[in-house]
């Protein structure tokens with residue numbers, strides 16, 4: 001195997017190869033060869049794909065629906081699994097970084113709410129929210145007994161929203177959160193937002209598309225409001241290339257990695273002043289915070 005690629009296998013992938021060696025060596029050999037770009041037999045590839053779909057909640061959810069929040073939720077919840085593929089997803093650096101992103105976004109969201117709350121009401125729009133766990137966690141941790149901090153989770157996936165309602169009810173913040181089914185690109189809210197969150201939305205999109213999305217969101221922000229938007233960075237590809245390969249092979253997930261400079265440019269072109277940026281603890285996601293240019 002090429003030295004540079006081999007040296008970039010994280011512990012989770014090495015464990016996966018060991019487990020697959022025992023269970024199905026053909027699939028292990030296929031994965032390593034395919035990762036290296038060697039030609040493969042379609043029959044073996046189909047066997048491997050079927051194995052991933054039939055033996056993993058995580059990978060079957062990923063293959064079934066592009067960018068489903070079931071995948072992110074699985075990585076947030078981190079329930080132990082008997083499946084060697086699911087364990088790989090949970091232990092991989094890229095998988096762990098998704099949970100680290102949630103933690104970083106929640107910390108920062110709390111700070112931003114604190115910045116805005118002295119002015120009175122704070123309305124948060126969580127666009128492409130999935131269940132909206134970030135908002136639910138922050139509201140339940142800090143603002144359960146406040147009526148002036150409210151959120152609207154917007155997603156086109158009704159199952160994710162139903163799940164969000166359940167989680168919000170369990171965490172006793174359902175009175176603070178509304179759930180709206182539909183595309184946030186066509187959303188016409190009654191009131192403009194103080195804070196808009198776009199996490200896990202831009203990663204697979206070209207910069208021009210991100211600019212359009214951020215422009216649309218800008219129209220829904222109050223003057224002086226802010227947006228928090230995330231994207232995957234080159235560091236993910238450099239430090240966990242095998243996970244990036246697997247996501248692409250199983251589900252055709254193809255990220256457009258954007259570092260701080262690219263994200264800053266997108267914010268600028270979409271009409272935002274850059275306020276600050278932050279990363280998850282792995283540095284695999286970069287989050288920008290911007291405010292509409294006056």
Ligand SMILES: C[S@@+](CC[C@H](N)C(=O)[O-])C[C@H]1O[C@@H](n2cnc3c(N)ncnc32)[C@H](O)[C@@H]1O
Pocket residue numbers: 067068069072073127128129130131132154155156157160182183184185198199200201
């Ligand atoms: C990868 S998930 C991220 C969920 C959540 N933001 C998080 O950070 O965990 C992406 C979500 O965006 C939703 N989504 C993508 N484009 C959307 C659009 N135009 N309107 C509404 N929802 C959208 C998908 O349905 C999915 O639930």
